[in-house]
Amino acid sequence: MLKRVISVFCLVILLFSIFNLEGRKPLEVSAATTTSIKDTITLTVKFPDTVGEGFGTEPTNPEEIYRMVETKGESHPQRTGWGAILYECVRTDTDYISGYDYYGDPIWDVHTVSGWRQGEDWSTEDSHVPHHPSEVKKEIVQQFGQDMYDLAEAAGALFYYDDTTPVPARFLAGDIGEYNKRVNGTTGRYSIYYKDSTYTGQHCQNGEKAYFYRNNDFFVTATFDVEWVEPEDKQGTGLGRAYWELERKDKNGLSEVAIYSSFKGEYDKHVAVRDIKHTVDIGTKHVEQEGPIEFHINAKQVQNKDMRYAFEYEYTNKKIGWVCTGAGEEQRCHWDDRPDWRAVQKFKLDGSVLVDHKQGKVEKSDTLDGVLVNKWVIGREDKYGPLKESKAYYEQYSRAEGNEWQNGVNLKTQTTLPMTPGKLVYAVELPSGKHKDSNFYPLKKTQSSGTYKAAELDESLQAEFADGVQLQQKVLKDMGMKGEQRQLEGEFVSDLFFTASGTGFMSGYKYAEKVKQAIKNDQALPSFSQVVREGTAKGEADFVQFTKGVPFEDDWVFTKSEEDFPHLQRYSLPVTPNSELLPKETYKNQLELVDMGLSDLSFTFDQSFSFEHFLFGSGYDDAWIIEQPESRFPVTEFETVELTHEQVKALAAAERQHSNNKIHNFRFVDRTFPDKVREIRGAK
Numbered sequence: 001m002l003k004r005v006i007s008v009f010c011l012v013i014l015l016f017s018i019f020n021l022e023g024r025k026p027l028e029v030s031a032a033t034t035t036s037i038k039d040t041i042t043l044t045v046k047f048p049d050t051v052g053e054g055f056g057t058e059p060t061n062p063e064e065i066y067r068m069v070e071t072k073g074e075s076h077p078q079r080t081g082w083g084a085i086l087y088e089c090v091r092t093d094t095d096y097i098s099g100y101d102y103y104g105d106p107i108w109d110v111h112t113v114s115g116w117r118q119g120e121d122w123s124t125e126d127s128h129v130p131h132h133p134s135e136v137k138k139e140i141v142q143q144f145g146q147d148m149y150d151l152a153e154a155a156g157a158l159f160y161y162d163d164t165t166p167v168p169a170r171f172l173a174g175d176i177g178e179y180n181k182r183v184n185g186t187t188g189r190y191s192i193y194y195k196d197s198t199y200t201g202q203h204c205q206n207g208e209k210a211y212f213y214r215n216n217d218f219f220v221t222a223t224f225d226v227e228w229v230e231p232e233d234k235q236g237t238g239l240g241r242a243y244w245e246l247e248r249k250d251k252n253g254l255s256e257v258a259i260y261s262s263f264k265g266e267y268d269k270h271v272a273v274r275d276i277k278h279t280v281d282i283g284t285k286h287v288e289q290e291g292p293i294e295f296h297i298n299a300k301q302v303q304n305k306d307m308r309y310a311f312e313y314e315y316t317n318k319k320i321g322w323v324c325t326g327a328g329e330e331q332r333c334h335w336d337d338r339p340d341w342r343a344v345q346k347f348k349l350d351g352s353v354l355v356d357h358k359q360g361k362v363e364k365s366d367t368l369d370g371v372l373v374n375k376w377v378i379g380r381e382d383k384y385g386p387l388k389e390s391k392a393y394y395e396q397y398s399r400a401e402g403n404e405w406q407n408g409v410n411l412k413t414q415t416t417l418p419m420t421p422g423k424l425v426y427a428v429e430l431p432s433g434k435h436k437d438s439n440f441y442p443l444k445k446t447q448s449s450g451t452y453k454a455a456e457l458d459e460s461l462q463a464e465f466a467d468g469v470q471l472q473q474k475v476l477k478d479m480g481m482k483g484e485q486r487q488l489e490g491e492f493v494s495d496l497f498f499t500a501s502g503t504g505f506m507s508g509y510k511y512a513e514k515v516k517q518a519i520k521n522d523q524a525l526p527s528f529s530q531v532v533r534e535g536t537a538k539g540e541a542d543f544v545q546f547t548k549g550v551p552f553e554d555d556w557v558f559t560k561s562e563e564d565f566p567h568l569q570r571y572s573l574p575v576t577p578n579s580e581l582l583p584k585e586t587y588k589n590q591l592e593l594v595d596m597g598l599s600d601l602s603f604t605f606d607q608s609f610s611f612e613h614f615l616f617g618s619g620y621d622d623a624w625i626i627e628q629p630e631s632r633f634p635v636t637e638f639e640t641v642e643l644t645h646e647q648v649k650a651l652a653a654a655e656r657q658h659s660n661n662k663i664h665n666f667r668f669v670d671r672t673f674p675d676k677v678r679e680i681r682g683a684k
Contacts, residue, residue: 040225041155044328046220058193079124084121084123089209092112114203116204116210131220152222155226160222161221163187165328176194195214196212197213234270238263239385240292244379253444255299255600257302259282259295259296261278261280270315271317271340272338274314279310281307306355307354312349316342319338320340361602365604371397378430378598393429395429395598395599405421409608414581443595446516446520447519448473449470449594461507469512470494472516476490496569498559499557501555504575505554528565588607
C-alpha cells in the first residue's frame with residue numbers, strides 16, 4: 001500500500017535548510033513553502049534472475065544452450081543475466097608413416113589434430129539498458145517493502161547497471177570466488193554459475209558440440225526525487241485569549257490591572273513544534289516566555305495604553321522518513337519518524353487591546369440618575385477560537401428595587417430630606433470569570449463611603465459637620481448571577497441627627513465612621529440600642545454646652561424602635577428666622593460617593609429641593625404654623641393667685657437666673673422655669 005506518497009521519503013544524505021516565513025496578522029499563518037522540498041532516494045537492488053540462487057536449474061544440455069544462443073534468448077525469455085559461447089569440435093585424422101617394419105614395409109599411423117572452434121556467442125543485454133521499477137518489483141518489495149516500490153514507480157524511476165556495487169562475499173570464496181576475482185573483479189557483475197563443457201587431454205569427436213555458459217548476477221541502481229508539498233489543511237493555529245481586567249489584589253488598596261495571555265496551537269496535527277513563545281508589552285514592561293503570561297501592574301501607569309500581545313511557534317508537517325545506508329545486499333532502509341525541519345513553518349498571531357479603564361474618575365452630574373446611566377470599562381478581551389472575537393467588559397450601578405431617592409424634591413414646608421442615596425445594585429462581568437467565584441468581592445475592605453453637604457445645616461450642627469455629613473456603605477449583599485453578570489446590593493448609611501421634641505435642638509452622631517471601623521475590624525455593626533444610648537448621651541452634653549449650662553429637660557424623637565432608624569438619617573431644613581433658605585427658591589445639597597466599584601470611582605451629584613412655606617412664622621410669612629398672634633384678645637376668665645412677699649422675691653430671683661436664650665430664635669432653651677414657678681408658688 002502506498003504510504004503517504006507526498007510525505008514518505010528516503011534520505012541517503014540529510015541536508016537541513018530552514019525556511020522562516022513570518023505572518024504578522026492575527027489568525028494568518030505564514031505562506032507554505034513555495035519551493036518544493038525534494039528528498040533524493042537511491043535504491044540498489046539485484047536484478048532478478050529466473051535461475052541461479054533459488055530460481056531453478058541451470059541448463060546443461062548443449063542443444064538447449066545452442067537454441068538459447070541461436071535465438072538470442074527468445075527460446076528462453078524468462079532467463080536473464082546469462083551469456084554463452086558455442087563450440088564445435090574440429091578434428092583431422094591424417095595417416096602418416098610412423099616408421100618401417102622388419103621387412104621394410106611402412107608402418108602407418110594416424111595423426112589426429114582436434115580443437116574447439118568458437119562459434120556464436122550471445123549475452124543478455126539486461127545490464128546495458130534502463131529498467132522500469134516493474135521489472136525489478138519483486139526485488140524492491142522483498143528488500144524495501146511495497147511503500148518503497150510505490151515511491152519509485154510514482155517518481156518514474158529508472159534502474160541502471162551499477163558497476164560499483166560490491167560482489168556478495170559468498171561469491172568471492174571457493175572456486176566461484178576465484179573465478180570471479182580473476183574474471184569479474186570484486187564489484188559490478190559477478191557469476192553465480194559457470195560451466196565450460198569443452199575438454200582437453202583427449203581428442204573430441206569431429207562435429208561434437210560444447211559450450212561455455214555462465215549466469216551472472218548484477219545490481220541496478222536508481223536515484224530519484226520525491227517532492228514534498230506543504231499540506232494546506234495543516235497550517236498553524238492559535239487558540240486562546242489575551243485580556244486585561246481590573247482586579248483588587250490588595251483589599252486595602254486601589255485595584256490593579258491584571259494581564260493575561262494564553263494560547264496554544266493545534267499541535268497534534270503537526271509532526272513537531274518548537275520555539276513556542278508568548279509576548280506581552282504594556283507601557284515599559286516587556287514579558288516574553290514559552291508558557292502563558294500572567295501578571296499585575298499598577299493601573300494608573302498603564303491607563304489608556306495599549307496592551308500588545310503575540311503568540312508564535314514553529315512547526316513542521318514533514319517527517320524525515322526513509323533513511324537508507326549501505327549498498328547492494330547490505331543496503332538497509334528504515335522509516336525515521338523524527339521531524340524534518342527543512343519544512344519549517346512559522347505561525348504568529350498578534351494584536352492589541354486598549355487599557356481604557358477609568359480608575360479614579362470623578363463622575364459629575366446634576367442628578368444621581370445622571371451618574372447611573374453610565375457604565376465603565378473594567379476589562380477587554382481578544383479571543384481566538386480560531387476566529388477572533390473582541391469584547392469589552394463593564395461594571396455599572398443602578399437603583400435597587402424600592403429605591404425611592406428623588407433627584408429633586410418640592411416640599412410644602414421646611415421638613416426633612418433623606419441623606420443617603422438608597423440601595424444601589426452593582427453589576428459586574430470580568431473576562432477571567434472571577435466574578436463568578438463565591439469569594440469574589442470588588443470593593444476595598446472599608447467599602448465605599450462619601451459625604452453629604454447640605455445647603456445649610458442647623459445652628460447646632462454647623463461646626464461639627466462643616467466638612468459634610470459622612471456616608472458609609474455596608475458590606476455588599478450578594479444577589480447572585482443574572483445572565484453573565486454578578487450582582488451585589490449596597491446600602492449606604494449616614495451620620496445620625498438626634499432631635500429633641502420640645503426645643504427642636506439637634507445633635508449629630510458620627511455613625512458612619514463607627515460602621516466603617518466595625519467593617520474594617522471584622523466586628524458587628526453598632527446595635528440600635530447602643531446608637532441611641534451613645535447618641536442621646538452626646539446630645540444632652542451638646543445641649544448643655546450649646547446653651548451655656550442650661551440643663552437638658554426634653555425627650556428625643558425616633559429613639560424607640562429600629563424602625564425609627566431611617567428618620568435619624570434625614571436632613572432637617574433649618575427653621576430659624578436667620579436661615580438664608582427662602583420659600584419658592586431651589587437649593588442643592590451635594591453628595592459625593594467615593595471608592596465605587598473596581599474602578600475606584602467618585603460620584604458627585606446634587607439633590608435639589610425647594611419649599612413653598614416657612615414652617616414657623618407670622619401670618620405675614622405665610623407660614624404653616626403661626627407662632628406670633630396678630631392681635632390681643634380680652635381675658636374673660638382668669639385665676640387669682642396670692643403670693644407672699646418672699647415668694648415674689650423668689651420669683652424675681654428665678655427670673656433673673658432664667659436664660660432667655662431661644663432655640664431657632666423662638667423656643668426658650670430653659671424648660672425648667674415653669675417648674676420653678678410652680679415650686680415657688682406651691683402649686684402641684
